Amino acid sequence: MKRPAAKPPRGSGRPGSSAKPARPGRRPPRPSRPRTPPADPAAAQAARQTTAYLKKLFSDVGFSIDARRGQNFLVDLNLLDLLERTAGIEPDDIVLEVGSGTAALTERLSRAAFRVVTAEIDPRLATLARDRLIDCENVELVEGDVLAGKHQLDPAVLAALDAAVAARQAEGRTGRFLLVANLPYCVATPVISNLLLVRPFDAATVTVQREMAERMIATPGSGSYNALSVWVGAQCRGEIVRVLPPSAFWPRPKIDSAIVRLDLEPKRRQAIADLPGFHAFVRDIFCHRRKLLRGVLIRLAGGKQQPAAVERVARLYQTFGFDRSIRAEELAPETFVALQQAFAASE
Ligand code: SAM
Secondary structure, X not given: OOXXXXXXXXXXXXXXXXXXXXXXXXXXXXXXXXXXXXXXXXXXXXXXXXXXXXXHHHHHHOOOOOHHHOOOEEOOHHHHHHHHHHHOOOOOOEEEEEOOOOOHHHHHXXXXXXXXXXXXXXXXXXXXXXXXXXXXXXXXXXXXXXXXXXXXXXXXXXHHHHHHHHXXXXXXXXXXXXXXXXXXXXXXXXXXXXXXXXXXXXEEEEEEXXXXXXXXXXXXXXXXXXXXXXXXXXXEXXXXXXXEOHHHEEOOOOOOEEEEEEEEOHHHHHOOOOHHHHHHHHHHHHOOOOOEXXXXXXXXXXXXXXXXXXXXXXXXXXXXXXXXXXXXXXXXXXXXXXXXXXXXXXX
């Protein structure tokens, strides 16, 4: 349920709120800062997700952490603030969160967004999250795996997003679709990849492993550049907002993480005529990233024992002016887009 906006604190610099008149010739005193800074009373009341809070909560309910599910909770409250600020949620936005955990982030999202769809695979955490979200009427918690397979999002999550859009339309409002999450590492890549395939976000603000963040924003020729870099780069602008040390989480992961923001570039996306075809093409090519591109394309075209396949690829090389020694990792995302279209058309 949305809460009313907070009143400005007393003495906060509103006209007439200054306590003493300024003495002539001296700078007027600075308005004193309120002792309780949170502007939103609900935020002030919310239980703060610290390590001590989580340890107590989990010991009270007999919950043990399942590391295979990427259960590393964000306990640095400044970074939780940064994640929320970076997402820049507006009141008409619909937000998808993957991994509700104990709903510390969900609760914040609920206060900022029109509606939040949050998915949690662990039934014990889903119960804790539901308890915490009892007053948040604009949150739909989908209990289960956000993925229905490696290459598919859970239909229940997609249906909940459809329902959120319908509810917003019914109120005559429009807004964006955002992904905001402290993503479980095990599913971060398929979640982002599949959303870009079937349900593109306008922007995504997520914490992921640093290595994955670097892959998402990598440029051709760099060591991190791979299929994900091409798939994301062909549709989005991206930046790493902050690298997060293991101490930002409890329990501590072994490696650094990062907050990354991706913004969809609609023109780039529109340039991709066949999204599933492009997705599959990029994946196929990068299965052999160390091999020469020519050999990989000939294999995709039918194999080197087929003269037509060799001829087809030779024509493509001529059209694109590629050197015979070029490798996939040297091609920019937009070149990949053009190449896939030309390759498909040359069949
Ligand atoms: N949002 C919480 C936070 O920021 O503290 C928890 C984030 S924790 C990194 C990841 C959460 O994702 C865990 O609660 C985990 O159980 C959940 N999770 C892991 N795999 C999942 C999946 N396939 N589908 C939905 N939730 C998943």
